[in-house]
Amino acid sequence: MFRRNKLYISLEENCVRLLLGRADGKRVFVEGFAALSLEEGLGRARDAGDLFAVGERIKNLAQEQGLSAKRYMVVLDRRGIVARTARVPVLKPRLLDRFLRNEMGSFLPVDPEEYVSDYAVLQMVEEGNEKYYQVFLAGVPRFMVEQVGVMAQAWDAYVEAVEVAPRSVLRLFQRSSQPDSLVLNLRADGGFVMVMEKRGLLVYADLPFASLAGVEAGEVAREVRGYLDFYSSRNQGKTIDQVRLAGQAGCDGEWVRELAEFLPVPVEMLAASGVGLAVCGRRAEAFSQAECAYAALIGALLRKG
Numbered sequence: 001m002f003r004r005n006k007l008y009i010s011l012e013e014n015c016v017r018l019l020l021g022r023a024d025g026k027r028v029f030v031e032g033f034a035a036l037s038l039e040e041g042l043g044r045a046r047d048a049g050d051l052f053a054v055g056e057r058i059k060n061l062a063q064e065q066g067l068s069a070k071r072y073m074v075v076l077d078r079r080g081i082v083a084r085t086a087r088v089p090v091l092k093p094r095l096l097d098r099f100l101r102n103e104m105g106s107f108l109p110v111d112p113e114e115y116v117s118d119y120a121v122l123q124m125v126e127e128g129n130e131k132y133y134q135v136f137l138a139g140v141p142r143f144m145v146e147q148v149g150v151m152a153q154a155w156d157a158y159v160e161a162v163e164v165a166p167r168s169v170l171r172l173f174q175r176s177s178q179p180d181s182l183v184l185n186l187r188a189d190g191g192f193v194m195v196m197e198k199r200g201l202l203v204y205a206d207l208p209f210a211s212l213a214g215v216e217a218g219e220v221a222r223e224v225r226g227y228l229d230f231y232s233s234r235n236q237g238k239t240i241d242q243v244r245l246a247g248q249a250g251c252d253g254e255w256v257r258e259l260a261e262f263l264p265v266p267v268e269m270l271a272a273s274g275v276g277l278a279v280c281g282r283r284a285e286a287f288s289q290a291e292c293a294y295a296a297l298i299g300a301l302l303r304k305g
Helices: 048-064 093-107 142-152 165-172 217-234 253-262 291-301
Strands: 006-011 015-024 027-037 071-076 082-089 115-127 130-141 158-164 181-185 192-197 200-206 242-246 267-269 278-280
Touching: 006 142, 006 291, 015 048, 015 291, 027 048, 027 291, 048 142, 071 142, 071 165, 071 291, 082 093, 082 115, 082 200, 093 115, 093 130, 115 142, 130 142, 130 165, 142 158, 158 165, 165 181, 165 192, 165 200, 165 291, 181 217, 181 291, 192 217, 200 217, 217 253, 242 253, 242 291, 253 267
Parallel strands: 006 071, 027 278, 071 158, 181 242, 242 267
Antiparallel strands: 006 015, 015 027, 082 130, 115 130, 181 192, 192 200
16 A cells, blocks of 8 residues: 655654655655744743644755655654653453553653643563563643644644653564663753663653753763663673664764764664665655754655554
């Protein structure tokens, strides 16, 4: 079945990224991409008029770059998101939904007045004679979701889904030959670290840097080492397969080289080819120089539906 192109939009604190494309099996088709810098940042208290203006800037950029689509998907790649995976009983869909809605507070320690929570079933797993669902759970600050709603009023398209960056990145590793990995997403506002184990999310956390300006590779490496040690403690001393860098700063080869000097595992940029995907399409060649910064959007592009 032919899949139409969609416009995938990543909202960072100080940057918006656009990716027009589609997926077909192990191939992703990139027909266009662009980025928009936000001098003031999205913040928490921007008024509706300012946010609508940001939405118009996004629409204008898409038109200028020929990124035309009737359906959009938004990925939130900002600080303050809470995410994890968990094993839950195998239940019929309606019972599972009721169970998770009732128990969400025990899985995600967030204030329901301040956060919007949701889940997705990743896969069925077996342990002994028991079967479980592995589910992804996320809590998003409510104001972020509301901001998307205001910006979307400026778009002449249907927003079919809003997803968080850790879910998108996790999807990249569902079919990888090295599913146990640490992803370090380096953005202007610091970024996040996520550790994947057996195709599930072991840890997700914002980096403790409000900005990467003036931050040395050794400081970042010390943070990463703590997560590497945690993984090893759970796996009888085994070392994680690799560290993959994503985000705009992660595309900087200097970060890769410097972190490799401090860390005891291979450090590489997160590219589609590294997780078993082939990039095709009209802008594939140009995209190869920037895809590390668009890692979350590549993962979103693999979403079914």
